[in-house]
Amino acid sequence: MSAVEDILAVLNELSASVFTGYLPVNAKGEPTRLPAVVLKQVGGGGGYSHDEGPAYDNPLWELRCWGTTYAESRGLAEQATQAIATLGMQVTSTIDDREPQTGTHSCVLTASGYFPTEAE
Numbered sequence: 001m002s003a004v005e006d007i008l009a010v011l012n013e014l015s016a017s018v019f020t021g022y023l024p025v026n027a028k029g030e031p032t033r034l035p036a037v038v039l040k041q042v043g044g045g046g047g048y049s050h051d052e053g054p055a056y057d058n059p060l061w062e063l064r065c066w067g068t069t070y071a072e073s074r075g076l077a078e079q080a081t082q083a084i085a086t087l088g089m090q091v092t093s094t095i096d097d098r099e100p101q102t103g104t105h106s107c108v109l110t111a112s113g114y115f116p117t118e119a120e
Contacts (some may be wrong), residue, residue, distance in 0.1 A: 002115075003059060003113075003115035004020070004039070005059060006087055007039060007084060007087065007089075008039065008087050008116065010083040010084060010086055010087060011039065011063075011080060013083060014079050014080065014083060015035075015079075016034075016035040016036055016065075017034075017035070017037070017041065018036070018037050019036060019038045020039050020040060023036055023038050023064070023066055024081055029102060030102050031102070034066055034067060034068050034072075035065070035068070035073070035076050036065075036066045037063055037065050038064045038066070039061070040061070040062050041059050041062075041100050042060050042062045042110065043059070044059040044112060046059050057116075057117055058113070058115075059110055059115070060092075060111075061110065061111050061112065062109070062110055063077075063084070063109040063110075064106050064107075064108050064109075065077040065080055065106060065107045065108075065109065066104060066105070066106045067104075067106070068104070068105070069105060070096070070098075072105070073096075073106050074096070075111055077094065077107035081109065087090040087113055087115075088113050088114065089112065090111060091110070091111045092110050092111060092112060093109070093110045094109055095107070095108040096108075
């Protein structure tokens with residue numbers, strides 16, 4: 001499996017909707033399904049090896065954990081952190097956010113980890 005498939009597999013075990021890229025919204029700009037986690041790659045990558053052995057990618061991921069309340073978004077972020085840790089990933093930063101037009105809360109995690117390159 002690819003890195004994104006591995007990450008989605010562990011996130012789909014959470015009691016939340018999981019999306020890639022963006023959170024679906026209705027005509028008013030309000031989220032359609034909460035709680036939710038949105039996954040997207042925001043940097044990193046590139047396969048490399050120090051000894052001509054197996055090559056690994058080290059992409060940087062953003063996981064935006066959405067909830068109807070601050071506590072719900074933070075709780076979901078904690079669950080997501082534990083889930084991706086099973087893949088050897090580490091959260092590198094956590095930012096609390098609130099969408100000003102709808103008041104929807106989110107907790108934004110950035111995380112990275114090493115994954116075998118697709119060539120393996």
